[in-house]
Amino acid sequence: MTETLEVSLFIFLLASFLGYAVITRVPGLLHTPLMSLTNALSAISIVGSLILAGAGEAAFATILGTIAVFASTTNIVSGFLITDRMLKMFKRREAPKGPAGVPPKGASA
Amino acid sequence: MIDLMNDTALPLAYLFAAACFVLALKWLSHPTTARRGVKTGELGMFVAVVATLFEFEIVEYQWIAIAIVAGVALGAPLGLLVPMTAVPQRTALSHAFGAVAAGLVGTAEFYLQRPAIDETTMVAIGLEVVLGFLTFTGSLIAAGKLQGIVRDQPWIYRGQNVVNLSILGAALIMVGVLVARPDTAVLFPIVIALSLVFGVLLVIRIGGADMPTVISLLNSFAGLSAAMMGFVLNNKLLIVAGALDGSSGLFLSIVMCKAMNRSFVNVLFGGFGAQATGGDAQQRPVRSVDPEETAFLLDAARSVVIVPGYGMAAAQAQHKVRELSDALLKRGVDVRFAIHPVAGRMPGHMNVLLAEANVPYDQLYDLETINPELPHTDIVLVVGANDVVNPAARTQTDSPIYGMPILDADAAASIIVVKRSMRSGFAGVDNDLFYLDKTQMLFGDAKTVIGGVVDELSKLPTREVAAA
Numbered sequence: 001m002t003e004t005l006e007v008s009l010f011i012f013l014l015a016s017f018l019g020y021a022v023i024t025r026v027p028g029l030l031h032t033p034l035m036s037l038t039n040a041l042s043a044i045s046i047v048g049s050l051i052l053a054g055a056g057e058a059a060f061a062t063i064l065g066t067i068a069v070f071a072s073t074t075n076i077v078s079g080f081l082i083t084d085r086m087l088k089m090f091k092r093r094e095a096p097k098g099p100a101g102v103p104p105k106g107a108s109a
Numbered sequence: 110m111i112d113l114m115n116d117t118a119l120p121l122a123y124l125f126a127a128a129c130f131v132l133a134l135k136w137l138s139h140p141t142t143a144r145r146g147v148k149t150g151e152l153g154m155f156v157a158v159v160a161t162l163f164e165f166e167i168v169e170y171q172w173i174a175i176a177i178v179a180g181v182a183l184g185a186p187l188g189l190l191v192p193m194t195a196v197p198q199r200t201a202l203s204h205a206f207g208a209v210a211a212g213l214v215g216t217a218e219f220y221l222q223r224p225a226i227d228e229t230t231m232v233a234i235g236l237e238v239v240l241g242f243l244t245f246t247g248s249l250i251a252a253g254k255l256q257g258i259v260r261d262q263p264w265i266y267r268g269q270n271v272v273n274l275s276i277l278g279a280a281l282i283m284v285g286v287l288v289a290r291p292d293t294a295v296l297f298p299i300v301i302a303l304s305l306v307f308g309v310l311l312v313i314r315i316g317g318a319d320m321p322t323v324i325s326l327l328n329s330f331a332g333l334s335a336a337m338m339g340f341v342l343n344n345k346l347l348i349v350a351g352a353l354d355g356s357s358g359l360f361l362s363i364v365m366c367k368a369m370n371r372s373f374v375n376v377l378f379g380g381f382g383a384q385a386t387g388g389d390a391q392q393r394p395v396r397s398v399d400p401e402e403t404a405f406l407l408d409a410a411r412s413v414v415i416v417p418g419y420g421m422a423a424a425q426a427q428h429k430v431r432e433l434s435d436a437l438l439k440r441g442v443d444v445r446f447a448i449h450p451v452a453g454r455m456p457g458h459m460n461v462l463l464a465e466a467n468v469p470y471d472q473l474y475d476l477e478t479i480n481p482e483l484p485h486t487d488i489v490l491v492v493g494a495n496d497v498v499n500p501a502a503r504t505q506t507d508s509p510i511y512g513m514p515i516l517d518a519d520a521a522a523s524i525i526v527v528k529r530s531m532r533s534g535f536a537g538v539d540n541d542l543f544y545l546d547k548t549q550m551l552f553g554d555a556k557t558v559i560g561g562v563v564d565e566l567s568k569l570p571t572r573e574v575a576a577a
Contacts, residue, residue, distance in 0.1 A: 005229050007345075011348050011349060012340075012348050012352050015353060016352040016353075019134065019352055019353035022131065022134045022135050024360060025135075026134070027138070028456070029448075029460045029473060030138075030143060030460070031364075031455075031456035031457030031460070032457035034134075034361070034457070035325070036200060036203070037133065038353060038357040038358070039200065039203045039204065039207060039331070041134075041150055042331065042332050042353070043206075044157060044347060045210055045350070045351070047344065048344060048347060049214055051164060052217050053176060054166070054168060054169055054172070056168050057221060058220075062172055064213040064217040065214070066175065066176045067209075067213055068213045069173055069177060070176040070179050070180045071206040071213075072206070073177050074183045075184070075203050076184065077180060078183075078184040078185070078187035078199070078203060080150065080188070082199065083147050084147045085189070089193075089461070093469035093472065
């Protein structure tokens with residue numbers, strides 16, 4: 001086993017345990033935003049695709065890299081945007097029982 | 110200068126991004142800090158991407174620019190315009206995108222490095238490609254089912270498991286051959302094809318109510334394939350982010366499986382509910398009420414617990430349900446929501462829908478918190494949920510849902526069930542809750558009948574509110 005692989009495996013193992021420990025504390029309330037956020041974060045794989053698309057090595061590598069950059073960018077942009085949109089909606093009860101007024105409608109946030 | 114960039118600045122940028130990602134997840138543990146988490150994740154992502162763009166290996170930028178512009182053009186509407194009811198399909202779609210990116214990078218790396226691929230790299234490429242492509246097609250099918258493009262019913266035939274596992278086994282064996290002899294490159298496209306086919310076959314047999322587990326598993330696979338890409342490219346940031354995503358998906362899958370008292374194997378290969386769809390054979394008498402009577406009953410109650418299910422999402426009734434909750438609160442009734450972990454089509458689905466409808470999150474209770482309260486509750490109002498309140502899960506050992514933790518709706522003083530018809534739920538089992546003396550059925554489309562109850566409530570004379 002090379003040293004690089006050994007280090008990588010250690011990182012993988014520790015990051016998995018760390019991730020599991022941190023994520024266990026996310027309440028069920030936020031499980032949907034959790035999934036969309038981790039999805040956006042794992043689109044960091046864009047850094048690999050960027051090198052592939054820009055290294056100018058072979059035509060097929062450039063094409064595959066370009067498609068991968070496109071897919072990852074989509075995930076980054078949509079993932080962060082929708083997670084924030086969801087989290088904005090989670091509100092506490094302001095005044096327990098408001099006056100006659102109904103809370104603001106629909107998409108106002 | 111360039112060396113300094115690549116040798117020092119880039120690793121530091123990646124280290125910074127990794128720290129940001131962990132903090133982002135940590136801050137997601139509470140609604141008050143969650144948005145800070147998103148901002149932190151965005152910062153880490155931005156720093157890592159910008160630092161990478163300065164890397165010396167990148168010599169041409171035109172394709173990158175085109176891809177990023179196209180990605181933003183598709184990603185922005187997906188993030189900003191998709192309605193909350195469609196979040197499960199968007200999530201499945203994003204798993205497909207992430208997975209295909211990993212699969213394509215793995216493919217490119219294979220052909221770039223080809224004759225001389227060392228064994229560990231080939232193992233990583235193999236796993237990256239298999240996981241990436243099976244998650245790609247699997248997630249597309251899941252998104253199609255959730256959007257109603259692909260038939261939601263599980264598609265099952267005899268010997269299906271043997272076929273599916275043979276396909277996956279064949280793909281993995283070929284990866285093994287490639288590890289031993291990288292010159293057998295002809296096998297590589299076959300591995301890709303088998304993985305694509307396996308992904309379709311795996312998810313096509315999953316029914317709608319199992320989607321929370323399947324989406325979580327696909328989430329995990331997508332993360333793992335990104336981590337494998339990190340091994341292939343020797344990029345530690347990818348390993349960390351992929352491991353975080355993978356363990357998050359695994360955690361959610363475990364939560365979902367526990368909430369249904371089932372195992373992964375059972376979800377993926379069990380064919381739940383497909384055999385026993387004839388559960389509505391016998392006609393037992395039920396008591397039904399209309400919206401007007403329901404309004405009277407709810408108005409007279411001191412405490413009401415609302416149990417939402419997928420039926421509420423399907424009928425888009427969440428806004429009407431919130432109006433009902435507000436009207437009752439105003440009349441001095443204590444209203445709470447009981448959320449079962451697998452209610453809906455993805456983890457946390459009901460919470461997001463109710464949050465969208467402006468239900469404050471301190472009105473939402475999870476299974477463990479609300480169950481001890483239900484015996485002291487006057488009325489449980491079930492809106493489009495079925496299996497999650499079926500007492501058979503506690504008592505009938507031969508029932509397919511036996512052992513599943515349920516909301517003890519039957520412990521309440523009385524129960525009102527909003528339901529389209531007497532058809533049985535996803536599990537195909539009859540629900541004894543509907544036939545109890547203290548249960549009344551309010552038949553109809555959830556949005557229409559709840560709207561009717563709200564109208565009737567507004568006609569009732571205001572009651573003197575004794576205390577908050």
